Every structure is written in structure tokens, then in C-alpha cells.
Amino acid sequence: xxxxxxxxxxxxxxxxxxxxxxxxxxxxxxxxxxxxxxxxxxxxxxxxxxxxxxxxxxxxxxxxxxxxxxxxxxxxxxxxxxxxxxxxxxxxxxxxxxxxxxxxxxxxxxxxxxxxxxxxxxxxxxxxxxxxxxxxxxxxxxxxxxxxxxxxxxxxxxxxxxxxxxxxxxxxxxxxxxxxxxxxxxxxxxxxxxxxxxxxxxxxxxxxxxxxxxxxxxxxxxxxxxxxxxxxxxxxxxxxxxxxxxxxxxxxxxxxxxxxxxxxxxxxxxxxxxxxxxxxxxxxxxxxxxxxxxxxxxxxxxxxxxxxxxxxxxxxxxxxxxxxxxxx
Ligand code: GTR
Numbered sequence: 001x002x003x004x005x006x007x008x009x010x011x012x013x014x015x016x017x018x019x020x021x022x023x024x025x026x027x028x029x030x031x032x033x034x035x036x037x038x039x040x041x042x043x044x045x046x047x048x049x050x051x052x053x054x055x056x057x058x059x060x061x062x063x064x065x066x067x068x069x070x071x072x073x074x075x076x077x078x079x080x081x082x083x084x085x086x087x088x089x090x091x092x093x094x095x096x097x098x099x100x101x102x103x104x105x106x107x108x109x110x111x112x113x114x115x116x117x118x119x120x121x122x123x124x125x126x127x128x129x130x131x132x133x134x135x136x137x138x139x140x141x142x143x144x145x146x147x148x149x150x151x152x153x154x155x156x157x158x159x160x161x162x163x164x165x166x167x168x169x170x171x172x173x174x175x176x177x178x179x180x181x182x183x184x185x186x187x188x189x190x191x192x193x194x195x196x197x198x199x200x201x202x203x204x205x206x207x208x209x210x211x212x213x214x215x216x217x218x219x220x221x222x223x224x225x226x227x228x229x230x231x232x233x234x235x236x237x238x239x240x241x242x243x244x245x246x247x248x249x250x251x252x253x254x255x256x257x258x259x260x261x262x263x264x265x266x267x268x269x270x271x272x273x274x275x276x277x278x279x280x281x282x283x284x285x286x287x288x289x290x291x292x293x294x295x296x297x298x299x300x301x302x303x304x305x306x307x308x309x310x311x312x313x314x315x316x317x318x319x320x321x322x323x324x325x326x327x328x
Pocket of ligand 1: 035074091092147172173193194210211212215238
């Protein structure tokens with residue numbers, strides 16, 4: 001063998017071993033953003049996602065979840081995806097809606113007939129369309145968690161009809177769908193980060209906020225807001241997303257592993273959600289929160305006309321809305 005040939009072979013072998021070493025060295029700890037306390041349903045389910053990945057990839061991928069919004073508030077975290085600062089997260093469809101309008105449609109007030117309807121929509125073909133619409137923001141949605149139903153909690157009086165909200169300062173997440181919905185009901189929508197709500201309630205900066213019972217309870221906002229009025233204006237799905245840069249770097253087999261892990265984690269989240277809702281409701285009752293079920297939701301539903309007119313504003317979005325409504 002000529003020297004040049006030999007050298008060529010040696011170089012090729014070196015490349016192969018470097019590649020092998022490279023695979024081993026590629027073991028990656030993925031950074032997960034999460035807004036909630038560690039024992040929240042979604043938090044436990046995100047941990048589970050990481051555990052399944054670690055097990056199924058034999059440690060090549062592990063997950064490290066940063067709870068309590070440690071990596072920043074939701075809008076900031078969504079923006080971080082474009083910069084590859086975060087590898088996976090669970091984001092509210094409502095917050096994603098400011099970046100990808102299809103997500104806004106799936107988060108519209110009173111859009112779902114039931115939780116089952118929501119699951120049928122996001123778990124089916126529409127869920128894939130929603131995921132595709134996130135590609136420009138460097139995200140792939142692998143599975144969907146439930147965000148329950150959001151209702152108003154207030155400091156000084158219950159809400160029975162939209163007129164009760166007139167002039168009240170109600171905290172909302174910093175995203176269009178929440179602002180528009182609450183303003184259409186006649187309140188003064190005040191966008192604030194999740195972590196700032198307790199003090200804002202306490203100091204009278206706001207008169208109330210709106211959320212599902214697990215969030216109302218886990219944040220201890222009920223210590224200050226003693227009225228919880230169940231009008232259920234928003235039922236918002238939450239997406240378990242991974243960075244598209246990461247996704248595109250995965251082998252097909254690993255992509256399937258990530259998908260399966262995400263689905264399993266979503267199943268767990270939905271189960272835990274039902275349990276946590278019960279637990280939260282019991283804690284609220286114990287703390288003397290006055291819960292009123294809004295029997296007649298029609299005036300709330302009727303008030304949403306302008307929100308639909310404003311936000312469902314292209315043929316594509318109108319078609320998506322129809323498709324969502326048509327799902328059985
Ligand atoms: C929670 C939801 C978060 C965020 C939060 C908020 O229920 O899981 O994504 O929307 O409410 O009100 O900021």
C-alpha cells in the first residue's frame with residue numbers, strides 16, 4: 001500500500017472513531033422551562049418526559065426542568081426558543097397565540113364544548129397543523145396538556161354577569177387573547193407576570209385575576225381573593241414543545257422516542273389534572289373561598305362576538321375555526 005493510501009485509511013479510521021466518541025460525548029442535558037411549582041400536574045409530567053427520554057435513549061438525552069418560572073416569564077421564554085436558550089417547555093396556547101395566530105384560534109373563549117372536544121382537536125390532525133405553525137418560532141409541539149378552564153377570582157365581590165366586571169382591574173397574562181376576552185366583558189385588563197399577581201392583589205393594584213383552580217390554589221392567591229366565579233371563559237390547551245433545532249438534529253428513531261415520551265407525559269398530566277382540581281377545590285373550600293357557579297353563561301358567551309371578529313380575521317383562520325367546531 002502506498003504511503004498516501006495508508007495515510008488516507010488512517011485518517012478515515014480516525015474520523016470513524018471521532019464520530020463514535022462524538023456520539024458518546026453528545027449526551028445532552030436538555031433545559032426545560034416551566035412556570036409552575038414542582039408538585040403541579042404539568043411539572044410532574046414534564047419531569048416524567050425527561051425520565052422517559054433518559055431511560056429510552058440510555059442517557060444520551062436527559063431533562064432538567066427549571067420550575068417556578070426560574071428561566072423567566074412566559075413571553076420571554078417563548079422568545080428564548082428562537083435563540084436556542086431553552087430545549088423544551090410547556091406553553092399556554094394563549095401565550096403562543098401572540099407568535100402564531102393558529103394557536104390563538106385554539107385558545108378562543110368558549111371555543112370548546114367540553115374537555116373531550118379539546119382533546120379530540122389537539123390530539124388529531126389539527127394538533128399537527130398547530131405544531132407546524134410554530135416552526136418559524138423554532139418549536140415543534142409534541143403533545144398537549146390541559147390548562148383546565150379559567151374563571152374569575154376577585155377580592156371584594158362575586159361575578160355573576162359581565163356587568164359585575166365593569167371597571168374592575170383584572171390581571172391577565174401578557175397576551176392578546178386574554179386581554180381581548182377580559183376587555184370584551186367590560187373589565188380593565190391588566191397584563192402582569194404570573195409571579196407578580198399575589199402582591200398586586202394584596203396591595204390593591206388589581207381587583208382580581210382569572211385562572212383554573214389548580215393555579216388559583218398553588219399560587220395561594222385565594223388567601224387574598226375570596227370570591228371564585230365559575231364562568232369558564234377560556235379553556236386553553238398547553239403545548240409540550242421542543243426546540244426545532246434539537247428536533248431536526250435527532251435521528252428518526254429518537255424523534256419517535258421523543259414523541260412517545262411526550263404523549264405518555266401528556267396522558268399523565270391529564271390524569272393528575274383531574275386529581276389536582278379536586279384537591280384544589282377542597283383547599284379553596286377549607287380556606288373559606290366563596291365559589292359560585294355562573295348558571296347562565298349566555299351573557300358571557302354573547303359578549304365574545306367582538307373578540308371573534310377581531311382575531312379570526314383571515315380566511316385561513318376562519319377555516320381553522322370551522323374545522324375545530326366540526327370535530328366531534
Ligand atoms: C396557568 C397556565 C400558564 C399561565 C398562567 C398565567 O394556568 O398554566 O401557562 O397562563 O396560568 O395566568 O400566567
